[in-house]
Amino acid sequence: MAEGHAITHEGAGAQREHHAHAALAHHFDNLEQQREAGTIGMWVFLVQEIMFFGGLFLAYTVYRWQFPAAFVAASNHLNVRLGATNTIVLIVSSLTMALAVYYAQTGSRRNQLIFLLVTMALGTTFLVIKGIEYYDKYRDHLIPGSLIPGRPFHWDTVQHPLPIGVSEHNLEMFFWIYFAMTGLHALHMIIGLGILAYLVYYAYKGRFTPEYHAPVEISGLYWHFVDIVWIFLFPLLYLLGRHLEH
Amino acid sequence: MEETLATPSETPRVNYLNARYGLKSWLLTKDHKRIALLYLGGVSLFFLLGGIYAMLIRIELLTPKGDLFQSQTYNKVFTQHGIIMVFFFLIPAIPAVLGNFLVPIMIGAKDLAFPRINLLSWYIYMLGGILTIWALLSGGVDTGWTFYVPYSTNFSNTYVVLAGLGVFVSGFSSILTGLNFIVTIHTMRAPGMTWFRLPLFIWSHYATSLIMILGTPVIAITVLLVALERIAHIGIFDPRLGGDPVLFQHMFWFYSHPAVYIMILPSMGVISELIANFSRKNIFGYSFVAFSSIAIAVFGFLVWGHHMFVSSQSIYAGMIFSFLSFAVAIPSAVKVFNWSATLFRGSVSYDTPMLYGLGLIGLFLIGGMTGLFLAAIGLDVHVTDTYFVVAHFHYVMVGGTLMGYLGGLHYWWPKISGRMYPESWGRFAALIIFVGFNLTFFPQFVVGYMGMPRRYHAYPDIPIWQVLNVMSTAGATILGFGMLIPMVYLIWSMRYGRAASANPWALPGLEWRTSSPPPTENFTVTPVVTWEAYEFAPPEELKVIGKLEPRDRADYPPDYPAYTES
């Protein structure tokens, strides 16, 4: 902490605001600069995230194009109702997050806390529903490869005959991509919940004021980003080509 | 003028090195300069390790027969050499050491925007390194630094997951470094430090950071998929599931071609500083050099297919990638032309850093030109996977990145350590390294063109092949000794070197306007920049570098306030 303060230079920090805010780090001139740095930092981080997910979106695109029938058949095994519910849950959570940011800006500690907690509750709901979906896949032997030892992937060809030219492996590929993408997304949700918990703690302590609320804003960006990823995942995994079957 | 810089005192009382003592003050530091030194330690360690592997390779290739290693051991040796050198030396070397130290100082900031993230990036880097070393100690990996599937996923019985995890983890350290640089350059420039007054070192680090942000996540997810594929026996590259191994190559090179620019761009930034400052002239075509860095960063993302001319890529895709690869050489050439034009009629002095700088221009020229040979499909089919490719990339990576790194390290050493290195030893070592390097790698162009394939522990008993390989091994030995010299005298100079003045080279950049070594917050007062980058006094006033006396400060524009003696 603050090696910078171990030495005192004449005139050090001449440009710093005279009564610097307690949250102002030693190497920034003022809170505005600090907020700007945080915001740009988060945007750059999100660009990085897009590229990270991008690898999986690329794989999805390549194989959807290569095995369209298999992807439609496998996609029909996802539970659209649960997926759609989760989509709504996340969209609402984006709204409550935005409201939390608003109340941080306007300085209402109570409302800020309420909306942060509601956002956390919605995020948790999402993860529970996702867990139910994962469990269904487990029950139906749809978890690919040897991820679950002793319970290899198995497609019930009696109930669901394979479409012409589709091998069981192509279906397994779909589920692999499904788990990779939604799993990575869920990991981001969990990290988001951690960030929210941190915000709740400091909001409770009254740290965020109209003057200083950058952490809430910046975390809001992250939360919205994770929501948007889901907004892409839901149609790609659950909806695309649904009407082709039956 | 009201805001003036304090005259940097020649012997600062408190600087970043002696501000605090003790191991903890280093391991928990948030000072970008100390973190740079932590990186210097890590990077040097990995360079040494990678160097040992390199020597083992060269010893094996002294004779046509495989007499030192069995083939699998040899595979492990070159794989580990590649992984360590690429991911743990070349990629972090200049940005994480020199960039970390200099980016805030050169723009007049007190630190990087996120000091804690900066420290975190070092820990992540070390964690990645430890995972990789763990893989080496457990038995090694033999896939080549490229981790090609399906060999790496289905066949290799070595520690691919552990090594891959090391690469995955260390990738995040370069993402965080890039993020920190971008934000810092955007938000923390001192008053008056406009974009076009930035030193070119900063522009090239900005461009590098863009690649780190856009490329590294892709290799991260790719390596993660390979690891999962090995662990769970399923994955999207597995041909048994209808997966496509070539998709792996696309994703790998989508990062790894731009990654070569992560290695070379910072070095180009160093060289731009060296050439301008040791010619005591403004760089020729500042904005061309600045924007060529950005152009390289952008176009670098469009040429990955030139690594896949023989990997079942369609001929039309090959032609487009070939064309784009030729195009990406243009901004590189722009830089070389601008450097040469800067030298023209400059008052050039040949101190050690400049020797590395000039060496780099020559070597990068050869490396870049042979890159064009390889980008020509017909020729590439002939030399792909031969020593010609090996020679090409060593000319750009060792000749480019390593030379820039060493040049920069010497150039800024007085600032970093507060001590001068011994100049004559410096020049001697630079010469040895240059000779050793060329003797090592030039013969490889020849033997590669004759058809000697890369990555084999033995080769046919053709006399001329062996002659060329012996030359190469001899060169590597010279190069190895050459590398040890700076290692010794730099460490020696930290204690016994002559104390450096604030501005031993008499240069206008911001980093020379604070004491050597700088105080923890870099400047005693936030500097106000009123000069252009590389703004030198008229030629008739110039003094020879190296014999500097206090009154030589007249090299500066006379009205410049910083050095009016108070």
Ligand code: HEM
């Ligand atoms: C002037 C621009 C350049 C062009 C047109 C170019 C072109 C090429 C081509 C076509 C190959 C593939 C050869 C093959 O596998 O058959 C190649 C390989 C390589 N290049 Fe370059 N190159 C350029 C600059 C660089 C730079 C600046 C670096 C690094 C600092 C670099 C590092 C490499 C590496 C590491 C490989 C080999 C990768 C492997 O297969 O292990 N290149 N280059």
Ligand SMILES: [Cu+2]
């Ligand atoms: Cu390339």
